[in-house]
Amino acid sequence: MERGVVKEMTKPEYEWTWKELPVGNVILEPGNASQYRTGDWKTLKPILNKELCVHCGLCYIYCPDMAYHLDEEGFFIADLFYCKGCGICSKECPTGAISMVLEEEK
Amino acid sequence: MEVSIAAAEAVKQCNVDVISAYPITPQTHIVEKLSELVANGELDAEFFCVESEHSALSVCVGAAAAGARAFTCTSSQGLALMSEITYIASGLRLPMLMILANRTLSAPLSIWNDHSDAMMIRDCGWIQFFVENGQEVYDHVFISYRLGEDRSVLFPVIINMDGFILSHVIEPIELIEQEKIDQFLPPYQPLYRLHPDRPITMGAYALPSIFAETKKAQEVALRSSMPKILETWKSFGDMTGRYYSPIETYKAEEADTLLVTMGSFGETASVAVDQMRKEGRSVGLVKIRLWRPFPFEAFKKATLHAKQLVVIDRAVSVGACGPVASEIKAALYGESIRPSIYNFVAGISGRDVAPSDFIKMVDKAEVEIEEGNREGFEIYGVRE
Numbered sequence: 001m002e003r004g005v006v007k008e009m010t011k012p013e014y015e016w017t018w019k020e021l022p023v024g025n026v027i028l029e030p031g032n033a034s035q036y037r038t039g040d041w042k043t044l045k046p047i048l049n050k051e052l053c054v055h056c057g058l059c060y061i062y063c064p065d066m067a068y069h070l071d072e073e074g075f076f077i078a079d080l081f082y083c084k085g086c087g088i089c090s091k092e093c094p095t096g097a098i099s100m101v102l103e104e105e106k
Numbered sequence: 107m108e109v110s111i112a113a114a115e116a117v118k119q120c121n122v123d124v125i126s127a128y129p130i131t132p133q134t135h136i137v138e139k140l141s142e143l144v145a146n147g148e149l150d151a152e153f154f155c156v157e158s159e160h161s162a163l164s165v166c167v168g169a170a171a172a173g174a175r176a177f178t179c180t181s182s183q184g185l186a187l188m189s190e191i192t193y194i195a196s197g198l199r200l201p202m203l204m205i206l207a208n209r210t211l212s213a214p215l216s217i218w219n220d221h222s223d224a225m226m227i228r229d230c231g232w233i234q235f236f237v238e239n240g241q242e243v244y245d246h247v248f249i250s251y252r253l254g255e256d257r258s259v260l261f262p263v264i265i266n267m268d269g270f271i272l273s274h275v276i277e278p279i280e281l282i283e284q285e286k287i288d289q290f291l292p293p294y295q296p297l298y299r300l301h302p303d304r305p306i307t308m309g310a311y312a313l314p315s316i317f318a319e320t321k322k323a324q325e326v327a328l329r330s331s332m333p334k335i336l337e338t339w340k341s342f343g344d345m346t347g348r349y350y351s352p353i354e355t356y357k358a359e360e361a362d363t364l365l366v367t368m369g370s371f372g373e374t375a376s377v378a379v380d381q382m383r384k385e386g387r388s389v390g391l392v393k394i395r396l397w398r399p400f401p402f403e404a405f406k407k408a409t410l411h412a413k414q415l416v417v418i419d420r421a422v423s424v425g426a427c428g429p430v431a432s433e434i435k436a437a438l439y440g441e442s443i444r445p446s447i448y449n450f451v452a453g454i455s456g457r458d459v460a461p462s463d464f465i466k467m468v469d470k471a472e473v474e475i476e477e478g479n480r481e482g483f484e485i486y487g488v489r490e
Binding site: 013014016017018019021022023024025026027028030 | 197198199200260297298305306307308310312313315316318319320322323326327
């Protein structure tokens with residue numbers, strides 16, 4: 001599935017009534033896990049200091065949720081829709097370019 | 107014909123695709139026979155020799171998810187090891203058949219019969235039958251597949267048959283011609299199945315925001331399978347002349363005292379009822395064939411006229427009472443006029459229960475209830 005293209009979900013899981021569920025709760029839309037916002041689990045979010053970034057891609061490699069993607073300028077950026085805020089990218093970054101900050105702080 | 111062999115014959119006649127089981131007494135003969143039938147080419151099925159019962163049922167779940175007709179068979183500790191997967195099979199609404207040759211759960215270790223294994227998974231969400239004799243075992247194999255695979259049902263089914271007492275007994279069994287079976291049981295047409303051409307997900311994680319909806323859907327579906335159960339029994343009866351019902355009664359109409367049994371106890375108890383009737387006593391028998399979904403209405407209809415019920419359990423819910431008795435107490439609680447219930451746990455771990463024992467239990471219960479003990483519970487025949 002193309003990055004960032006979120007398929008139209010019929011509706012969020014909290015809107016389903018028990019009568020509408022498919023038998024056995026089978027999921028009939030392949031790939032709809034991409035519509036699941038794991039990003040709202042986090043308390044800390046990664047912030048990249050582009051001046052320190054050496055484009056090594058270790059954050060991309062280590063990210064357990066594959067939340068990182070390469071932007072047009074050649075930087076690896078975490079997609080906050082998926083990022084759970086685990087901080088592994090920040091820990092692994094060899095230049096200390098990624099800092100974890102509280103979500104509500106700008 | 108040995109009942110286990112008849113059961114295997116029925117499974118063969120259902121033309122199953124996958125058999126997966128692990129040997130355990132007393133279900134062994136069924137699977138042994140099936141492996142023979144597969145090995146000599148009489149049955150075109152995949153026979154999986156797995157390393158445990160957990161795997162045995164997991165294979166059946168996978169097979170059913172892929173659209174196969176699956177069969178397994180177990181007892182006692184084997185079921186305990188399978189128990190995790192029993193909830194998964196029903197939650198995924200995958201039809202399959204398990205014959206459970208009921209055997210006591212350890213400890214102490216015992217290979218003999220009682221219902222403690224079945225009661226362990228009482229709430230697993232399968233349709234659960236308790237049969238009384240070999241003919242019922244044979245017949246219910248066809249009934250179970252047709253019922254479970256019906257689009258309006260889609261549940262796995264357990265046939266409980268008393269280990270040794272039924273599994274190893276030799277009795278006359280009327281077999282059904284293959285052409286009739288083929289008519290009665292069409293090939294399995296799954297509603298959903300795992301197939302690379304049409305990807306779906308089975309067994310996905312459910313958040314608290316949707317789990318209760320999924321459970322309600324499952325609960326209502328199992329409860330609502332009752333009309334289809336009755337209809338399937340009716341069609342089977344029309345084909346064979348053998349009609350079954352969720353609750354079967356014997357000389358129960360207008361009887362003051364009713365024995366309530368489940369499984370092979372029924373036949374012995376009916377002999378006891380005959381003897382007591384000869385002595386002019388007002389005693390009848392009520393047999394529970396369908397355990398889940400529990401036939402509340404049929405049970406009330408069969409028992410509400412009685413003064414007292416003598417409920418014979420073949421398992422004990424340690425710290426409470428017999429599980430059948432507690433079910434029945436719950437079933438009758440809403441009635442303003444209801445019979446007294448005296449509960450015996452008898453025949454655990456295969457101890458013989460003769461007609462004379464049923465008479466002694468009725469004697470004891472009638473005296474106790476007369477003296478005001480309306481909710482007695484005891485393990486019968488224990489040396490003091």
